[in-house]
Amino acid sequence: MKIILASTSPRRKELLNKTGLIFETKESGYDEEMHLQMSPEELSEHLSFNKAKAVFKNNKDAIVIAADTFVVFNGKYLGKPKTKEEARDMLNMLSGQEHEIITGVTVMSSNKTVSFNSKAKVYMKKLSAETIDNYIKTGEPLDKAGAYAIQEKGAVLIEKVDGDFFGAVGLPIGRLSEELKNFGINVL
Numbered sequence: 001m002k003i004i005l006a007s008t009s010p011r012r013k014e015l016l017n018k019t020g021l022i023f024e025t026k027e028s029g030y031d032e033e034m035h036l037q038m039s040p041e042e043l044s045e046h047l048s049f050n051k052a053k054a055v056f057k058n059n060k061d062a063i064v065i066a067a068d069t070f071v072v073f074n075g076k077y078l079g080k081p082k083t084k085e086e087a088r089d090m091l092n093m094l095s096g097q098e099h100e101i102i103t104g105v106t107v108m109s110s111n112k113t114v115s116f117n118s119k120a121k122v123y124m125k126k127l128s129a130e131t132i133d134n135y136i137k138t139g140e141p142l143d144k145a146g147a148y149a150i151q152e153k154g155a156v157l158i159e160k161v162d163g164d165f166f167g168a169v170g171l172p173i174g175r176l177s178e179e180l181k182n183f184g185i186n187v188l
Helices: 010-017 040-056 084-094 129-137 153-157 165-169 173-181
Strands: 002-005 062-073 076-078 098-108 113-124 158-163
Touching: 002 010, 010 165, 010 173, 040 062, 040 098, 040 113, 062 084, 076 084, 084 129, 098 165, 098 173, 113 165, 113 173, 129 153, 153 158, 158 165, 165 173
Parallel strands: 002 062
Antiparallel strands: 062 076, 062 098, 098 113, 113 158
């Protein structure tokens, strides 16, 4: 059975590679609707479901895996900043604070669909204006939810993580490998 990761994220591709599965990647083209009035868990699963559906409609012979990750802080959903100023605002907001990273995942085939989510609580260090400016200069914050990459240079901004680290990166591979068994795919 062909497996498709409905993402062009290098992080998700790298994580799925850890399972040893053979897969291809396809961009979903789905425009994320971060404004919907849903709980963070529901929204993460809704977004991943629609990404999977967008790829599945042209790949009905495949198992499609899709995910969506965002940061939740004080009831606000933080996706990817569009500008350096927006990244600075997000990092100032998260500085010295705890927040959640939620990843919704959907696995879809012709006869079955399952969606689930993974949460991690992240504690960010108190950041100086200089640290934030230096981090923004790396360019890393501009394509990361919450304006930082927990597994890259942004790791130095983090005090600790409680929960699924791989889910916080963008794909909870432990839970995903368990769910794939229900689709007849064994990892390891």
